[in-house]
Amino acid sequence: MENMFIPAMERSPEVDFRFLENRLSLRGEAYPEDPAAFFGPLLKRLSAHCEAIRGQELQVEFRLDYFNTSSAKALMNMIQILENAVRAGTRVTLRWCFQKDDEVMREFGEDFSMELEHVNFQLVEI
Amino acid sequence: MLASDHHRMKLESNQQGIIFSFNGFISEGILFALGDALKKKMSQDDTDVCTMKRVFSVFVEQAQNIIRYSAETLAKAGQEANRISSGVITVGSEAGRFFVVCGNVMRREEALPLQARLEKIRNLDPAGIKAFYLDRIRNDPDPDSLGASLGLIEIARRASEPIQYDFLDIDELNTFYCMKVFI
Numbered sequence: 001m002e003n004m005f006i007p008a009m010e011r012s013p014e015v016d017f018r019f020l021e022n023r024l025s026l027r028g029e030a031y032p033e034d035p036a037a038f039f040g041p042l043l044k045r046l047s048a049h050c051e052a053i054r055g056q057e058l059q060v061e062f063r064l065d066y067f068n069t070s071s072a073k074a075l076m077n078m079i080q081i082l083e084n085a086v087r088a089g090t091r092v093t094l095r096w097c098f099q100k101d102d103e104v105m106r107e108f109g110e111d112f113s114m115e116l117e118h119v120n121f122q123l124v125e126i
Numbered sequence: 127m128l129a130s131d132h133h134r135m136k137l138e139s140n141q142q143g144i145i146f147s148f149n150g151f152i153s154e155g156i157l158f159a160l161g162d163a164l165k166k167k168m169s170q171d172d173t174d175v176c177t178m179k180r181v182f183s184v185f186v187e188q189a190q191n192i193i194r195y196s197a198e199t200l201a202k203a204g205q206e207a208n209r210i211s212s213g214v215i216t217v218g219s220e221a222g223r224f225f226v227v228c229g230n231v232m233r234r235e236e237a238l239p240l241q242a243r244l245e246k247i248r249n250l251d252p253a254g255i256k257a258f259y260l261d262r263i264r265n266d267p268d269p270d271s272l273g274a275s276l277g278l279i280e281i282a283r284r285a286s287e288p289i290q291y292d293f294l295d296i297d298e299l300n301t302f303y304c305m306k307v308f309i
Contacts, residue, residue, distance in 0.1 A: 011158060031186055033154040033207045066179060068186050069263075069276040076263045104179045104284075111260055 004045055012038055013064060017045060022053060025061040030071035039074035046078060050085035050092075057091040058082075063126070064105065072108075079115050086118035093120040100125055144218040151200070151210040157189040164217055168224075180284035180309045181217070181224045187277040188228035188305065189215055196230035197300060220308075223286060229304040237293050237301045243275065244291050244305075247282045255282050281307055 008014035013028035024046065032038040050058065060082060067075065082092045094116070096109035106123070113121045139147060145167055148160060164185060168178045192213035193199075201209035213230035232240070250258060259279045282289050290306040 066182065068183070068190070069280045072280075073263055073276065099175070101175050102179070103176045104183075111256070114260070115264065 004042070015042060017042070017049075019049060022049075022056055022058045023061075024058070025063065027063040029065050030067035030075075032071070035070035035074060039071070039077075043074065043077055043081065047081050050081060050088070050090050054089045057093065058085070059093050059095075061095045061097060063097040065099070065102070066105075076112065076115065079112050079119075082119050083116050091120075092118075093122065095122045095124050097124045097126045142218060143220050144216055147214070147216040147218075149214045151198075151212050152189060152192055152215065153210045154193065154207060157186065157193065160189070160215070161185060177224065177309065181226065184226045184281050184284050184307050184309060185215070185217060187281050188226055188307075191277055192228055192230045195232060195236075197232050198230070224309045225306060226309070227304065227306045229302060231296065231300050232303050234295060234299060234301045237303060240303065241291075241293065243278060244289065247278055248288045248291075250282070252283075255279060259283060281305075284309055 003019055004015060004017035006012070006015040008028040011029060012032045013026045013030050015024075015026055017024045030038075060078075062075070064075075079094070082094060086092050096112065098105035098109060106125075109123045113123065146160060146163065148156070161182060165178065165182060168181065173181075192215060193209055193211045196211035196213045198212035199209060200211070211230070213228060215229075216225075216227040218225055247255065247258070259276065262276050262279060285307045287308050292304045294302045294304075296302050
């Protein structure tokens, strides 16, 4: 399958989804004009990929500086997809990276981690 | 007269610590451009990163609420991203704290449920606001209602004191809604 790469734009993050390597990363800021158009296809591909690689390990990295509430909802959906994937037999590691002194992003990481029981969650200061 | 009127207007704004004040039709593009100016201004003033992020977040959510919920709105069907809506949005600093004010016209029948939501959020302490946020983001299946709930909770979460709001009925159908938030 073709990898999925979307370069960072002024208000949407870089998406780097390498299917063969089982790696997904999001970097940058997220407050797209049309959140459904931006996150919809990504959520679909993530669900499908989690199904396809049962038993293998997926590594996800979120390195975000800002996201608005619509994007927060989409991130929560991604996190719920990951948690369900682990229940179905995929191993998942999620690295939530935040800049030193960025209390807002650190706290969001803690918030989202409360949703995760089975995903290997790492809160990483960078 | 032209210069003196506008100079007086500008001086009054400056005295109120206003960084910018926008009145009129706002688009997603204007939101981005104003947000960019706001980030640059705060960065030039060596504002700390957390404060910058909180102010920016309140600004974005308020501006998007105007775009989505102002009664004075223009959009073609199927072109939601091109919607423009009228409102006012002001960012400034007062006694060492940033504030963001937004206002727009809305239908009177929509004001009552909004007022109930605002009052509920106003009466929560920070831990309660955080719990409410997590509850909504986890359980709200309807993305259309998100702007009306999660956005307001996010604003309250970034504020340093309870949000202030006010409504002014302007005719039989419409009310002017206004919110001021100190960060």
